[in-house]
Amino acid sequence: MRVAMMNLSRLLAVLVVASLATALDAETRVPQSQAEIGLGFAPLVKEAAPAVVNIYARRVVETRQSPFMDDPFFGDFFRQFGNSRPRVQNSLGSGVILSEDGIVVSNFHVVGMATDIRVVLSDRREYSAHVVLGDEESDLAILQLEAARNLPHLGLRDSDQVEVGELVLAIGNPFGVGQTVSSGIISGLARSGVLTGQARGYFLQTDAPINPGNSGGALIDVNGDLIGINTAILSRSGGSNGIGFAIPANLVAQFVQQARAGNDEFVRPWAGMTGQPVAADMAMSLGLAVPEGIVISDLHRESPFAVAGIQVGDVITHVDGLAVNSPSEMLFRMSVAGVGSTAQITRMCGDKRDIVDVAMIAAPDSPPADERKLGRDTALPGLTVARANPATIARLGLPLSTSGVVVVAPGPFGARAGLRVGDSITRINRAPVETTADVALALAGSERWVLIDLSRRGQPLQLRFRL
Missing domain, CATH: 2.30.42.10 (PDZ domain)
Known part of the structure; x- marks a missing residue:
């Protein structure tokens, strides 16, 4: 019995040593067949990378030398002092070609408000482009390349079928060094509350390294299908810490659909x-x-x-x-x-x-908003008001109970008087106002003092100023 046990122990030891030797050999030896070589990402990258582009965008903004130029009172005194100077703002990012005729998706914060957009393909071909549809809240923009045809492009995968643990590749142009590929997995689904652009969105999370310049680039699966658009990272240093976020492909599909339908603004369903x-x-x-x-x-x-x-x-x-x-x-x-x-x-x-x-409906513009901007012959020139309705409430992010006439833009004089976007005006000089025409008429008078009663986020306020 003892001899049998010793023989069994020797046999197990031999098997363990053999297994270790095999494992070490597998880790260090060169791949011996095309099938083993195919286990790498090279074939996948060769297929997908040509559809990922570098985007160079710029816009010209006017800067004024005097800090008083926009002031409604002091501006008249400083109007002749110092001309405005144009200043060029540049941005660098990535994009993904989604059709052979040059439909490209990127981030709004890369191309939004740009006056000149240049798109460079991986084979160094260059195209001019313009924004067809953009939405700052979703941080997505759809571009159209000019005179483009027969371009490489990626297909969209149903992002609701993506699972945690899937292998993914992030392709983009980090820090402007050129097209770069990084690998990782899907770390989480349904990530919300992450700040991007001007809103908090809904994302896929990945640990594939994403850095500045990757914005708008592709997050693809092992089949080469697009599952997300890289858009944001969580980082204190500005570099990748392995917590990156991508906008799911299903939302991208809706943007493409609306862009092809001729929309220049993204219309999302209204919940109310x-x-x-x-x-x-x-x-x-x-x-x-x-x-x-x-x-x-x-x-x-x-x-x-x-x-x-x-x-x-x-x-x-x-x-x-x-x-x-x-x-x-x-x-x-x-x-x-x-x-x-x-x-x-x-x-x-x-x-x-x-x-x-x-x-699923768009926010109704009923009753008509009748948006109106007051002229220079009124007490508050530049003040823009509209009637509160579902469309106005949704656009300005107001409480659902908002009614009456609301401030869309206070203008320089309205801002100095204390008005803010979203204020609901109820009375002017103690006379009730129900329409934008009532506001225009009330502020067209020659009263020395103006008294405005309003509601701000449910709190009643009263503004009084002298003309």
């Missing part, structure tokens, strides 16, 4: 509601076994959700079968569904869970 994520301490009181979804706190009377029968206090858990746990996720799912479609909304009402069909 506000809500908050369901926290752990709220779940039990809402009849939920686990914290999920968003609980509705306010609904506009014209909201398509209200029309479908959804009420304040209901909890929305899914859109088209996909979980939503924050307002950013909700907005993303609605944007992907697109205006004109119908989304299936899963909601909890008490202990009852059901699915409701909700129409």
